[in-house]
Amino acid sequence: MSRHARNRIKPGVINWRHLFAIGLMGAVFAALVVRAAYIQVISPDRLRQQGDMRSLRVTSTQVPRGLITDRNGEELAVSVPVDAIYADPKVVLEKGGLQDKRRWQALAEVLGSNATELMDKISSDPQRRFVYLQRQVTPAMAHYVKELKIPGIGLKRESKRYYPTGEVDAHIIGFTNIDDHGLEGIERTYDDLLTGQPGKRKVRKDGLGRVVESLGTLQVAEKPQNIQLTIDQRIQSLAYRELKKAVNYFDATSGSVVVVDVATGEVLAMANAPSYNPNNRSNVKPYQLRNRSITDVFEPGSTAKPIAMMAALEAGIVKPNDKVDTNPGWMRLGGRRVQDHSNLGVISLDTILQKSSNMGIAKLALSISKEQLLGTYTKFGFGSQTGIDLVGESSGLFQYDRPRWSEFELATLAFGYSISVTPAQLARAYATLGNYGLRNPLTIIKGLPHLPPEQIVKPQNARAVLHMLESVVEPGGTATKAQVPGYKVAGKTGTARKAVAGGYGNEYVASFAGVAPASHPRLAVVVMINEPQGDQYYGGDVAAPVFSAVMGGALSLLNVMPDAITPDMRVAAVDKEVPRG
Structure with missing residues (x-):
């Protein structure tokens, strides 16, 4: 039966459904081939670009x-x-990141913020x-x-x-x-x-x-x-500590200290008060940001007298041992009065600086030509930048090219008025003086090229002025508080009234500038205290003690050999070194 049944099954024509399936499969395959050919041959760049946009990153x-x-x-x-x-x-x-509040x-x-504000920042622009x-x-x-x-x-x-x-x-x-x-x-x-x-x-x-x-x-x-930097952080910390202490003690508005290596012009310290914490500037006021050592100018007062003395020596009108007649202690120039605190009579050039005689230095300034006086101030760097190359540096106020100068203006220029300088400029001038007239630009970056030093005055005249300045810190001078134990100091005090509209007010700038050791200067230090309050406002009382502390500490840190060891100091040193039984 089964054999007869199998014999009755006859082969027939392929069903149309099979033909449709085969055709459909062929069409799909053909479409894939065409699509692949289109992607690979006809239009690969656009698709490649889209793929790169999703995967390439820099x-x-x-x-x-x-x-x-x-x-x-x-x-x-x-x-x-x-x-x-x-x-x-x-x-x-x-990803529903805003769901979990x-x-x-x-x-x-x-973050110290508001949750709603944070979420609004996210939802405000969904495509960011x-x-x-x-x-x-x-x-x-x-x-x-x-x-x-x-x-x-x-x-x-x-x-x-x-x-x-x-x-x-x-x-x-x-x-x-x-x-x-x-x-x-x-x-x-x-x-x-x-x-x-x-x-x-x-x-x-x-x-x-x-x-x-x-x-x-x-x-x-x-x-x-x-x-x-050329800064020595040990000296910088010392200078800032002593300056801040003085500014607070005298309730001053501000102050600056600049320490310069005499031989190289390198700035070893540049401190200002008030200062600020650069790690937290949330409450810093704009005036606190100024580097007052290079931006703020002041009339140097009597600290400029050594420059006028140098001009007289360079002009050859006086010699170091000459004397000047300051009688009767005052004089009128163009209806204005120039005077000393008392009549000093006939005095030596040393005494002019030691007693800070306005009459003596004014007579010397008026005895030389205007060009010689102004030229010397210009040589010492007044009216020009120091070369330190810091943003905001001021050139000071010095109209050396002004065609007309009255006798009174030239006289006051000699004792530090009619001119304004920065602490850095004054430090450069004294560093030049301590370098025996060899002027260097100030530098604060190690290794940078700079102009070579220039001899601007005769070395013997610079030595003479330095010798005169030693008397300023000795008994009888105006700056005995600037003395540094073990070292000879050559320096000058300055006390200048601050200019206001129409004249001068009742505020002062106290300053001291000097070099040490005087026998062979190594450092120049300038101290400026702006608007000290109270009865003490003279440079010898306010700025000189800061100079003494900074100069003494700096010389010790640099192991500079003392040049003024007294017998008492030698005995004290021996007592300190030799143990006692």
């Missing part, structure tokens, strides 16, 4: 800002790694791919935010500038903004050198953000340069 190599150090390598400005908190609004919204409230609390929530957060904050695990919220590594010495060096170093660009001081002046260039690399990433292929370097990273 990554940057973070380059930290260069170091700033003092002359001994102590770090004054460093960059530390920190994190920034950012959001990808598109990812946050697509508790996490956003926790995020807002740690990047927005900062907070920059330069602490590691603890970064770790907390990471643990919140909010979709679309991430951390981006960046660097933050830190200043270990704080307010001590604030006016020299300056600071950077949140994007690490210099805004003040060395940070601003040498921003290009300190910044460098980050490296850039082209990579391909997968859907999870992982690098799957490196496609080459687009820009080679350029390392920033480190900058070494």
